[in-house]
Amino acid sequence: MVMSVQIATLEAAELxxxxxFEEHWDDIFRFLLAWTNDWAAAEDxxxxxxxxxxxxxxxxxxxxxxxxxxxxxxxxxxxxxxxxLRRRILPLHSGQSLDETSRVRWLDVRAxxxxxxxxxxxxLLLTAAEGWSYADVAEALGTTSGALRAAVSRAREKxxxx
Amino acid sequence: xxxxxxxxxxxxxxxxxxxxxxAEPPRPTxxxxxxxxxxxxxxxxxxVLLVVLSARGAGPGPQGSPLAVGAGSSSSPAATVSAPxxxxxxxxxxxxxxxxxxxxxxxxxxPADFAAAKAAVEAYTADLVQGDYAKAWAMLxxxxxxxxxxxxxxxxxxxxxxxxxxxxxxxxxxxxxxxxQPIPSFEYAAYGAVIxxxxxxxxxxxxxxxxxxxxxxVDAYIVSPVAGKLELFDAx
Numbered sequence: 505m506v507m508s509v510q511i512a513t514l515e516a517a518e519l520x521x522x523x524x525f526e527e528h529w530d531d532i533f534r535f536l537l538a539w540t541n542d543w544a545a546a547e548d549x550x551x552x553x554x555x556x557x558x559x560x561x562x563x564x565x566x567x568x569x570x571x572x573x574x575x576x577x578x579x580x581x582x583x584x585x586x587x588x589l590r591r592r593i594l595p596l597h598s599g600q601s602l603d604e605t606s607r608v609r610w611l612d613v614r615a616x617x618x619x620x621x622x623x624x625x626x627x628l629l630l631t632a633a634e635g636w637s638y639a640d641v642a643e644a645l646g647t648t649s650g651a652l653r654a655a656v657s658r659a660r661e662k663x664x665x666x
Numbered sequence: 667x668x669x670x671x672x673x674x675x676x677x678x679x680x681x682x683x684x685x686x687x688x689a690e691p692p693r694p695t696x697x698x699x700x701x702x703x704x705x706x707x708x709x710x711x712x713x714v715l716l717v718v719l720s721a722r723g724a725g726p727g728p729q730g731s732p733l734a735v736g737a738g739s740s741s742s743p744a745a746t747v748s749a750p751x752x753x754x755x756x757x758x759x760x761x762x763x764x765x766x767x768x769x770x771x772x773x774x775x776x777p778a779d780f781a782a783a784k785a786a787v788e789a790y791t792a793d794l795v796q797g798d799y800a801k802a803w804a805m806l807x808x809x810x811x812x813x814x815x816x817x818x819x820x821x822x823x824x825x826x827x828x829x830x831x832x833x834x835x836x837x838x839x840x841x842x843x844x845x846x847q848p849i850p851s852f853e854y855a856a857y858g859a860v861i862x863x864x865x866x867x868x869x870x871x872x873x874x875x876x877x878x879x880x881x882x883x884v885d886a887y888i889v890s891p892v893a894g895k896l897e898l899f900d901a902x
Contacts, residue, residue, distance in 0.1 A: 525691035534682050547685075554692040606684045613677040616669065628671075633679040663671040 517561040524570045525554060531571060531634075532578050535644065538629040539582045539622050541614055547601065553578040575644045619666055624659035627652050775867050783867035783889035786896045788837050790887075791871055794824050795831070807890075807897035809860065814900075835873045861899065866890035 532553055536546035556577045557570070564570070602610055617625050623645065630641045631652075642652045669677075775783075786805065793802040799821040803811065806820075814820040871885040888899040 522691050529687050530685070533685055533687075537682055537685075538678075543685075551688070551692045555694055558691075558693060601686055602681075602684070606681050609677060610681045613674060613681055616674045617678065629675065629678055632672075632675045633682070660671045663674055666668075 517564075517566065520566045520570075521558055521561045524557060524574070528571050528574055529554070532574050534634060535575060535626070535630065536578055536582055538626040538634075539579070541617050541622075541625060543602065543610060543614075545582075549578060549581045552581050556581075572643075579644065579646065616663065616666060619662050620659050621655075623647070624655045624662070627655040628659035631656060775865050779865045780867050782896060783869050784837055786889050786898065787869040787871060787887055790898055791835060791837060791885075794828055795835075797825070799824060805896075805898050807860065807892060807899050810898065810900045831873050835871050838870050838872070860892055861888060861890045862892070 529550065533546055533550045536549045536553075537543065540546050540549070553574055557564075557574060564573070617629075620628070626645055627641060630636045630644070631638060636644070638649050638652055642649045645652065647655075790802050790805045793799070793805075800817065802824070803817050803820055806814070811817075811820075814823075867889050869887045869889055871887075873885075885900070889896055890899065891897075
């Protein structure tokens with residue numbers, strides 16, 4: 505009886521993990537894309553974030569929203585020093601999973617956005633393109649609303665000047 | 667072609683929404699019993715690093731890095747959820763000192779390798795700060811020089827960057843394994859033919875005052891013995 509309950513619990517955790525993947529993969533990928541400006545890195549980091557979730561699936565309180573948990577994991581992974589070093593030493597091939605038309609478009613957009621810092625880029629894209637609230641973005645990026653608004657403003661100025 | 671910020675944002679939105687989700691939710695593929703030799707070596711590398719750093723009284727890794735996000739930030743989403751802790755991707759505990767140290771003690775950089783590599787990067791960076799670009803250039807491996815294409819391009823980029831470095835820098839002898847990343851997941855393919863992974867060390871240089879420091883700007887070098895001397899592998 506006890507064992508069957510444990511098995512049911514494990515299965516439930518796996519089902520919830522699968523559901524989290526269905527519901528939040530796109531959010532996490534785009535969050536990471538905005539931060540890194542690197543398609544392959546965003547895919548790689550999103551994969552790692554979900555692997556972290558998999559590793560914690562049996563200990564998580566699944567009654568709470570999982571997206572905030574995933575975002576903070578993704579942010580930690582994206583700012584992890586050695587992952588940054590790895591990307592700098594040996595950049596991953598960018599956008600291999602894109603078709604040719606999208607790849608050309610991505611390289612164009614990426615070049616324009618490369619003028620921004622990671623904070624400026626994420627602040628601008630998550631608010632303007634993704635439609636997140638300033639409060640949510642500030643929380644996701646670990647900054648204040650004031651700093652976020654300043655970053656968005658700077659980002660727009662830089663893009664206009666480019 | 668000049669575009670407005672909103673046009674760039676719309677372009678990003680369009681291409682980002684075209685991303686293909688993986689067919690299946692990610693699952694770990696490794697098991698602890700099937701641990702490859704490289705992973706064992708990575709664990710042993712971490713042990714060496716811990717020994718070195720504990721002797722120096724400093725701890726490596728994201729928590730101690732100026733580039734890391736504060737885990738305990740009250741403004742972060744972690745305040746409302748249970749804070750994630752670092753585990754290996756397969757959910758296993760990190761290798762223990764005893765187990766991995768006895769596994770392959772000869773397969774990892776020694777404390778002397780770390781010290782020599784750190785000294786090499788310190789000398790290289792000092793040359794850059796002093797404007798002796800030719801001397802620094804000579805320390806780079808031919809493969810890295812090829813990445814830079816020419817001494818002139820190297821000098822131009824480095825001189826521009828070091829103008830922004832006004833309050834010093836920090837050279838740290840760290841290992842890629844300290845963030846839980848086993849060596850096999852690091853794709854050394856570009857340099858694999860010449861890098862001696864048994865003695866190669868990853869060295870980071872951070873610039874606290876750099877305008878881009880908060881974005882994670884660091885210089886990183888793989889320092890490896892090649893044909894009897896240490897060479898720095900960098901990428902522009």
